[in-house]
Structure formats: C-alpha cells, structure tokens
Amino acid sequence: MLTTRKESVPLYVQIIDLLVSRISSGEWSPGEIIPSEINLARELDVSQGTVRKAITELVENNVLIRKQGRGTFVSTHDTDRALFHFFHISDNDGHKVLPDSEVSSCRRRKATRYEAAKLALQTGEKVIRIERIRKIDSAPTILETVILPEQAFSELGKNDDCKLPNMLYEIYEKQFGITIHSAEEQLSAVNANQQQAELLGLEEGAALLMIERVALTLDKTPVELRISYCNTANHHYQNTLL
C-alpha cells in the first residue's frame, strides 16, 4: 500500500493522498466519521503521529474536521462553511447577510465555447443554465447565472418545477454527491445594460460588480460556472489577505 520511506515521498504525504482518494471515491461521504487515528495507524502500519500529521493538513485544508472526544469527520457544506468560505458579500457595516433567491429561468442547452472551456467539457456537451435574482432585505441586489454540466446534474430542477434552495452547494453534495472544495473568482466592474438595470432598479450604465466563479471539487474538476452581477451601492465584496 504505502511505499517504504527513502522513496522520497514522505509517508504522511502518501497518507494524505490515500485519504483524499478515499473521500473523492465516495468511500467516506461528507459528514461521516473516518477511522480513528490509532486505527488508521494500525491499518497502514505507521505511527499515530504520522497519521496525525496527514490528518492535520487535511483539516487545515477544510477537507476534514476534528471533534475532540468524538472523532474525525469529512467536511460538509453546512451554512457556516458556505458563509465563511464561499460568500463574500457584506453590507457596508461589515455584516454578512445571506440573500434570498428566486429562480427566473432554468434551461438546458449546448455549452458555448466559453462555458465548455471553463468547465473542461467537450464541444457540444449539454449544460443546465439557471438564472436567479437574489434579494437582500427584499431589494433585488444580485443577478446570478449558474452553468452546470448536465451529465453530472441530470435531474436538477426537472421534476420540482425549478424550485431550488438558497444554497446550491448543499444540494450538489446531498443529491449529486458532488462536494465543492475550492473556487477561483475573477472580479471586474461593468456598466449595467438596460435589462440588468431594470431588474435591479437602477439606471442603465450604473456600475455593477461582476464576479465570475469556477467552483472545483476536491480533485480539481471544475463543476460549476457562476456569473454574478452585484449592485454594490449598499454592499461590497469582502476579502481578507493573510
């Protein structure tokens, strides 16, 4: 299973890779407990300290969560994680507020060349395109377009009349077994076109913050493209550089 040391790949790195592959393969699902450090150490024939070091790195990487006295668990997309890691809009007092969301459109069509490139799809593959209007304190604030590969999310929004929960990543995880682990965002400023301005109650040409996000699974597969247009009159995008 594990190669001997001196092969230049440290044991704890091999253990990290092993744990990641077991999680990616679905052997351990989000929210489930994994074997204790001592049992993993016995199974892999290494010391507990080495297993501990591997787990520590995965905890820092938000892949696992330790709970003292209980055990170590695969991370889930609860509201806290969504809020702290994947939602960066705050009001001007610095408070995060989760917006409502209202699906305005949900269609299937072939991916554009751009979408195919961002999601690493073959040309001609189908995608699901969801449009939402997100309100904060009942004021329409964000226009959001979500592009998903149809193959992985085939049943999404079909039978339930496009009713979708607020936090999409939770249903990706629960209904499709797809866990978003990281994302790349590109932010820019654009002038609202006539339609956007109307939907957000602004003048045409008003400045909007455009956020383009590609969300990735643990094994770096891109699974969602999301483009948001935010009215930043009363809100902003908050980022901490460490």
Added chain:
Amino acid sequence: MLTTRKESVPLYVQIIDLLVSRISSGEWSPGEIIPSEINLARELDVSQGTVRKAITELVENNVLIRKQGRGTFVSTHDTDRALFHFFHISDNDGHKVLPDSEVSSCRRRKATRYEAAKLALQTGEKVIRIERIRKIDSAPTILETVILPEQAFSELGKNDDCKLPNMLYEIYEKQFGITIHSAEEQLSAVNANQQQAELLGLEEGAALLMIERVALTLDKTPVELRISYCNTANHHYQNTLL
C-alpha cells in the same frame, strides 16, 4: 517565562506568542535568522517537537520561513510575497503583471474622520496622502490613494522629492521597521467621475473597480489605508477561495 502546562494555555501557543512578541518588538528583524529549534527548546526548557509545532504555525501564517539546512528566518516583503499575497490584479489571460507607478501628489494634512476611524487615529492626527497613477504596459490603469499615519512614517517622501518605489511595503519594512502582515479589502463597483475618466482615458461614467484596503501589522495595528480605482477592461481582480 512559560507557565506550566495544565494552565490551559498549551505550551506551543505560549511559544507562538513569545516568538511573535520578539518579532513585533524588533528583537528579530525581517530577513534575520532566529535561533535553531534545538536552541530555542533548550532556552525555553521544552522539547524540540513543541518548539517545532509553534514554528510550524508561524510558517503557515507567513511570519517565518524555514530553509532546510540553513535555519528559520523572519519573513520579508520580497517581490514574490507582494505579488502572491498582496497583489490580485491579473490580465485576462490570468498573468499577474506588476504595474509601474508615478506619484502625482504627496501631501500632509489632518486625517478625515473616515481615515482616522480606519487607521485607529485620534481626531486631528496628521496623515500623509499619496496619489499615484499606475500603468500596465504603459496604459494608465489604476488610480491609487495611499493614506499613512504621519507619526509612524514622518520622513516619507520629504527629502527625496516624492520619489517612491513601486512596492511601498518594502520601504515600510526597510526604512520604518513596519512590516505589513495582513490586509482587509472591500471591493465595489463605481462609475468614473470626470477627473478619473480623464486620467484613465475613459468616458465619464465608465465602470471602475474600487478597492479599499486597510493593511495591518503582525500585532493587528492598522498602518495603511489604500483606495484604488481600476479600469477592468483588460484586467480583473483574481481571488482563490480555499
């Protein structure tokens, strides 16, 4: 020096605090080597492993850098760190490009109420206000205003006729002994006013990405307020969510 264990503050946390205070106090300066793990362990009468754990956390926090076979050093603001941690503008191919900068104004005056709040100053304290135009491929792309507390940076830009290097954080460190460790950024989209549009070669009302940054030292003291207006026609703000 260190309290006994069982006092509920783990030894390695006490060691972290101790190391941080020695760095903050200037006992060890950026770029300098700190004592070896084994010597620190002897000095503090703990095991090497405990010192190692403390140092590991500071390395992950970008406070220290380990160099195998050589020793452990206090982090410096070299170009790499500036680029990877504190500069998030990329061109639309995803390449980071460091802009030139040209100081257009450098004045001293009393802090506005807003500036005083952001920099935790008393009302009436003086600040240095620097304005720069930053060019990428010789195209004016970013208008930047930097506000610094005069007390800490008293001689900045006085004798040298407002000539300032591209990377300000390096001279904060070298000339004033102030190391920027983290920053909070707030991004929003605004419409260019007439003056901004002219300086950036745009139409009035064009959308600009406004970035407001407060930079902090290791002990969380705010030391710089920076407001940037970016033309994001050919560039964007790149952020990775982990």
Added chain:
DNA sequence: AAGTGGTCTAGACCACGTA
C-alpha cells in the same frame, strides 16, 4: 564534519464526549 530543518517512531498523559 557539524549544524540545520524534515520525517518518523513509541509512549505518556490530558481534555472531552458518549454510553
């Protein structure tokens, strides 16, 4: 050759949660 950080082990004891 000597000193540094990097990996790994074996074992002790503590703090916490569950049964």
Added chain:
DNA sequence: ACGTGGTCTAGACCACTTG
C-alpha cells in the same frame, strides 16, 4: 469506563547547507 482527539516528550535517522 472507554475511546477519541490534543499536548508533550525523547530520541532516531535523513536531507540539505555551510565551513
């Protein structure tokens, strides 16, 4: 009482850098 993770120790050996 038991099992879990959390802290700490003492020591071995490896990999790298410098004199």
